[in-house]
Amino acid sequence: MMLSPTTMKAVRESGAVPQAPWLMEIEGVSKSFPGVKALDDVSFQLRRGTVHALMGENGAGKSTLMKIIAGIYTPDSGTFKLRGQPIRLVSPLDALENGIAMIHQELNLMAPMTVAENIWIRREPINRFGFVNHAKMHRMTAALFSDLNIDLDPDMAVGKLSIANRQMVEIAKAVSYESDVLIMDEPTSALTDKEVAHLFAIIKTLRAKGKGIVYITHKMNELFEIADEVSVFRDGHYVGTKDASTVKREDIIRMMVGREITQMFPKDTVPIGDVVLSVQDLGLKGVFSGVSFDLHKGEILGVAGLVGSGRSNVAETLFGVTPATSGTISIAGQQVAMTSPQVALAQGLGFLTEDRKETGCFLILDVQQNMQVAVLGGDYLKNGFVRQTALTHVCEAMREALRIKTPNMQERVENLSGGNQQKVLIGRWLLTKPRILILDEPTRGIDVGAKAEIHRMVSQLAGQGVGIIMISSEMPEILGMSDRILVMHEGRATGILSRAEADQVKIMELASH
C-alpha cells in the first residue's frame, strides 16, 4: 500500500502511527547518473531515538543516499519504508511533510530576514485580516527554542548570526516541522569546539525525544562521542553497520578503504631533478597554516585529504588566486610573492582547477577560445593583434596530441563530454609550457578511458621534467601516480609519505586524525 503524503500526514496527526521496528528502512536501493553508478543495492535502517552515523571516503555514496532520504533524488530501484509504510518521495517538500528534514551543509537561510521569519516561512501565523501575526510568530519561536535549549533572539536577522547559530536555526526549523528524521551533513565542519559541544547537547535532546538522526561525518572522534550506530559505505556499496560503542577505529578505517586496486596507473619511473618549488610554512588565515613541502623536477606530488581539508585552498594560494597571509613560496630557488594568477603564470605555473564548469571552462565559448586564453600574450601577440593563424595551428596540434574529440575547433565547449572538456583545459595549460603544473581532481567525473589517457599524459609531462602537484580524492589514483604523497587534515599538512611506504590505511589515518 502506497500512501500519499497528505494521507500520511492525516494518519500521523490522528496519532494512529503503526509501531514499526524501524523508523526508516531502506532496502536494495540503487541510483545511477550518466556514467556512474552512485549507489548499488544499498540498505540502511534507522531506529527511533538514535544517532546513526554514515561514514565513507569521498564518493562512497553517502551524499547520494542522504539526498534520496531527503527527497532530492528518487531511487532507480529498491524500497523505502517510513514508519513501516512504503513511501515514494518526489521532492524535498514532500520529504519535509512526511517528517524528514535535512540540515544542509551550505545553510539555506534567507540572511536579511529574521530568525522567526526564516523558521515559519510559508507557514506564518495569519490574523483574521490576512496579515502575518508577528507576536504569535515570536511566541512560537521562543517556545521552540526553549524546548531545544537554544538561546537566540527570534527577531534578529539571520545574517547577523554566526554559522553555528544559523545551524541552530536550521535545526529548530527542522524540528518545527515535527520531523522524525533529521539528516545532518557534516554539521561540525565550520564550528569551534565550544559550539560543537552545544550542538551535541541539542542532538542529545532530540535523541531523547525519539527522533532518528542521520549523521554524516568524516571525523572519527565525533563518531565515538555522539553516534549510537555507524554504517560504512564504499564506492556506492553498503559495507556494514556497527555498534558505535564497541567498534574500533581501525575496523572502520579498514571498512572504508578495503578495496583492491584494480585499475592500472601508468606512472613511469623518471629521473627526479632539482627542487623547482619550495613552500615554507605557507598559510592562509582561517583556512590553512604551516604547510611546507618541496617539489622536484619530474616529480608527481600527490595531495590527499578529505574534502574540506584545505587541499584546494593550498593550490589556489600557490597560484595566487588567494594570496598567502604567511610563509614563503620559492621557485627554482628564488622567493616569489605570489600575489595574483598573472604572477603565477609568468613564473611558469599552470593550474587545472577542481571545478571544471565553475572555474575552468568558458562553457559558451568555443574550443579554440578556451584553449588559447592563457597564452594571449607574448609570442602570440603582434602590434596588439592576436596572431590567430599561429594560435590556430598550435591549438590544432594540441587537439591532436591530446586526442580531443570535437567536430571542430569552433564547437562550444559545453557540447563536449566531461573528459574532453578536461583535455581542453589541460591543453590550455600545456600551451603555456609550465614548469610546475597543479592539477586539482584532474579525472573527476570523467570516464575510464579518458581517465587512463589523462594519467598517461601526466606521467609523460613528469618525464619531460615538469613538476606536478596532483590533488585527488581517489585513493588508487593517488597511490598509483604519486612519487610522494602529502596528506592534509583540517588545514594542516599531517604528513608526507613516500611511494614505497604509502598505503590506503596510512593515508586514511593521516587524513582523519
Add this chain to the structure above:
Amino acid sequence: MSLETTPAPAASAKGRVRRLPPEVNILIVLIGMALMFEALGWIFERQSFLFNILRLRIMILQVSVIGIIAIGVTQVIITGGIDLSSGSIVGASAMVGASLAQSSDYTHAVYPHLTNMPALVPILMGIIVGGLGGLINGGLIAWTGIPPFIATLGTYVSIRGFAKWYTRGNPVSFLTPQFDYIGSGIVPVFIFLICAAIFHVVLGYTRYGKFTYAIGANRQAARVSGINIKRHLLYVYVIAGLLSGLAGIVTAARAQSGQSGMGVGYELQAIAAAVIGGTSLTGGVGRIWGTVFGTIILGVVTSGFTFLNINDYLQEMVLGGIIVGAVIVDQYRQTRRARA
C-alpha cells in the same frame, strides 16, 4: 580503448553544417520589418516605404548617434555589465565640446578668449570628457566592486548634473562651421560605421576582445587564466565612455548647439539596440554587426511608424514590447540549446 575509433566521416559531416553567424537572424528580422512596412505602405499610404532616399537618409541619421553609443555598450554588456550613464555623457560632452567650438562673431561665448578654436580641440575635449566619465564608471566597478548598474546609475545622475551646471543650464550656440561639419550630411553615418568596423576588428582579433568575451563567459575561469579583470573592466568602461563622448560631439554638431538635455534616454535605446542585436545580458555573447543591425531595426521601426502616421506615444509603447520580445526570444533559444 575507444579513442582510436573516432568516426572521422561523422565528424567532418557535422563540421560541414556550419552554424550561420547569429547576425544573419537579426538581418533577416531587419529585412522582414522593412518589407512589412513596405507592404503596409502600399496598403495604407499608397506609396513605397523603402524607395524614398530622403526617408532612408533621415532614418539612418536618426539612429547613428545611438549606434555609436551602442558599440561601446555592447562591449560593456559582453563583460556582463551595463552602462546607464551614456546618455548623460552625451549631454556633458555636447556641452563641453560646444563651449569650445563657438565662433568669434558671437558675443556671449562661454570662453570669450577661446573662440574660433580649430575643430579638433572641441572634438577631442568632448571625447575626453566621455573617457573621464568611463574612467569613473570603470574605477568604481573594478575597485569598489559595486554592481555596474549602481555605479552607472550614480554617474547617470551626476554627469547629467555636470552638464546642466556647466553653463547653469544655458544652451551654447553659434558654433564654427568646421565643427558643425561632423554633424552635417551623412557624416554621422560614416562615423558610426567606421566605429563599428574598428570595434568589430578589435573584439574579434585582439587580446582586448578575447579577454572581454572571456570575462563575460566565466569571470572565475578568466581570473585563473591569468587575466587582470580589474584593469580590463576599466578599459572596457573607458572605451564605452569615449564612444559616448564622441556621440555627444556628433549630437552637438548636428544640432549646431550644445544643450544640457541632450542624450536623455539614449542609454536605454543603446542597450535596446545591443540586446535586439543579440547581445546577451548574461555576458559572453554579442557581436558588433548584430548591434549595427539592432540599431537600424530601431530606426526602421521609428521611421516606419511615423510613415504610417502612428501616434508617437503608441510608438513608444510598441518599442518597449520589441525590446522585451528580443530578450524573450534570446532566452528561449538559450534554454532550448541547453536542453539539446
